[in-house]
Amino acid sequence: MTWRRLQPAVFHPFQLVTQTIVYTSAMRALILTILFASSLSAQTLDQLADKALPSVVATYKTLHANPELSTKEEKSAALVASKLRELGWEVTERVGKYVDPSLTSYGVVAMMRNGEGPVVLVRSDMDALPVPERTGVDYASKNQGVMHACGHDVHMATLIGTAQMLASLKSQWRGTVMLVGQPAEEVVKGADAMLRDGLYERFARPDYALALHDWATVEAGKIGWRSGYVLANSDSIDITVRGMGGHGAAPHTTRDPIVVAAQIVLALQTLVSRENSPLDPVVITVGSIHGGAKRNIIPDEVKLALTVRTYKTEVRERVLASIERVAKGIALAAGIPENLAPLVEVIRSEAAQATYNDPALTERVVNVIRTKLGEANVVEIDPGMAGEDFGRFGLDRKIPVSLLMVGAADPARIAAGQRLPSLHSSEFAPPPELTLRTGMRAMTVAVMELLRR
Numbered sequence: 539m540t541w542r543r544l545q546p547a548v549f550h551p552f553q554l555v556t557q558t559i560v561y562t563s564a565m566r567a568l569i570l571t572i573l574f575a576s577s578l579s580a581q582t583l584d585q586l587a588d589k590a591l592p593s594v595v596a597t598y599k600t601l602h603a604n605p606e607l608s609t610k611e612e613k614s615a616a617l618v619a620s621k622l623r624e625l626g627w628e629v630t631e632r633v634g635k636y637v638d639p640s641l642t643s644y645g646v647v648a649m650m651r652n653g654e655g656p657v658v659l660v661r662s663d664m665d666a667l668p669v670p671e672r673t674g675v676d677y678a679s680k681n682q683g684v685m686h687a688c689g690h691d692v693h694m695a696t697l698i699g700t701a702q703m704l705a706s707l708k709s710q711w712r713g714t715v716m717l718v719g720q721p722a723e724e725v726v727k728g729a730d731a732m733l734r735d736g737l738y739e740r741f742a743r744p745d746y747a748l749a750l751h752d753w754a755t756v757e758a759g760k761i762g763w764r765s766g767y768v769l770a771n772s773d774s775i776d777i778t779v780r781g782m783g784g785h786g787a788a789p790h791t792t793r794d795p796i797v798v799a800a801q802i803v804l805a806l807q808t809l810v811s812r813e814n815s816p817l818d819p820v821v822i823t824v825g826s827i828h829g830g831a832k833r834n835i836i837p838d839e840v841k842l843a844l845t846v847r848t849y850k851t852e853v854r855e856r857v858l859a860s861i862e863r864v865a866k867g868i869a870l871a872a873g874i875p876e877n878l879a880p881l882v883e884v885i886r887s888e889a890a891q892a893t894y895n896d897p898a899l900t901e902r903v904v905n906v907i908r909t910k911l912g913e914a915n916v917v918e919i920d921p922g923m924a925g926e927d928f929g930r931f932g933l934d935r936k937i938p939v940s941l942l943m944v945g946a947a948d949p950a951r952i953a954a955g956q957r958l959p960s961l962h963s964s965e966f967a968p969p970p971e972l973t974l975r976t977g978m979r980a981m982t983v984a985v986m987e988l989l990r991r
């Protein structure tokens with residue numbers, strides 16, 4: 539029944555009063571019907587989640603036991619694809635093209651087209667990390683030295699659970715849902731590979747993009763959110779400091795690259811403390827420094843490897859340029875000739891863009907999650923300086939995106955005041971049932987809010 543059918547075609551003046559009364563009460567009844575039908579009750583949501591949970595948990599344990607490294611997610615992707623297909627989704631596999639043509643992209647895209655309406659993309663990453671597992675769980679990794687230490691197995695299982703719930707609720711939403719199983723997040727190559735392969739041209743261009751990431755400091759059962767910047771630009775830089783080596787006992791006959799490298803390491807921190815607004819976070823970490831072979835030899839070169847984290851584009855560009863200026867300036871001051879100036883290389887293939895959670899989208903989905911999961915189960919989190927490539931799906935903020943966090947900290951550990959293993963830790967072990975059930979419910983209501991009938 540629609541509004542239009544209830545409107546009288548013509549109002550006769552003498553009927554107006556009675557008709558107004560009749561239609562007012564009819565309209566009120568209709569509004570209630572529409573509200574009742576379109577608003578998914580918390581009870582229905584819980585029932586659907588409970589129905590899906592046993593199989594979702596079993597899939598999670600299979601994925602956890604069989605982790606695959608970035609760009610090698612063949613079996614994980616095949617499992618995700620087959621589960622989504624079983625649930626009635628239109629699935630395409632091996633979506634994505636890496637810059638390196640020798641690599642296969644195992645991207646999965648699952649579509650459910652349900653009439654006119656917006657397109658919502660929901661993304662799960664699929665890759666694991668080179669971490670030897672030490673959780674002691676009975677579904678621990680069977681792949682030596684490889685572990686789902688970032689919880690991308692939680693994301694895949696949640697995606698499957700959400701797919702099941704959205705399929706069951708198909709009569710209550712309209713539009714298109716595009717589920718994306720993304721490979722190679724940990725090396726920030728997967729989102730780019732899928733977009734390069736025409737993700738939006740081949741399937742649909744989303745009006746909104748959502749993702750969940752498990753969060754090691756939020757209690758399982760809760761959802762964490764943040765508006766605006768939530769994760770940082772991440773840039774990798776290699777600096778080769780070149781000098782003129784010689785005998786360690788005759789430094790005056792050399793140009794010592796070790797001393798120059800040491801000065802660069804310290805001077806780089808003044809870019810953070812002296813050249814940057816304290817309100818704009820910047821991290822410059824020299825994570826590796828290598829040079830020299832023997833105590834009494836001054837070497838010809840020293841290599842530094844840096845990671846740099848920022849939020850704003852202008853800050854990013856300024857800091858990257860300043861790193862080069864400082865490195866070259868210090869070498870010049872040490873008397874190293876111009877032709878031996880430090881080589882500063884920004885490794886573009888490892889760069890990740892900051893994740894900026896669109897404030898309006900975030901507020902909209904967080905409000906509905908609050909209503910359905912309870913006010914106490916939704917918490918604002920601090921932003922972090924880690925990197926993610928989910929933001930790429932927003933095409934430089936042309937498409938609003940929001941990355942929500944699903945709590946993964948064991949409530950028993952929190953109650954006992956125990957240390958919480960961080961993401962990427964060999965001990966990271968989210969409690970499966972609670973984490974997955976919360977993620978599925980939150981993502982389902984978020985998507986349904988955006989595709990309201």
Ligand SMILES: [Zn+2]
Nearest residue numbers: 688724961962
């Ligand atoms: Zn990670």
Ligand SMILES: [Zn+2]
Nearest residue numbers: 688689690751
């Ligand atoms: Zn991750």
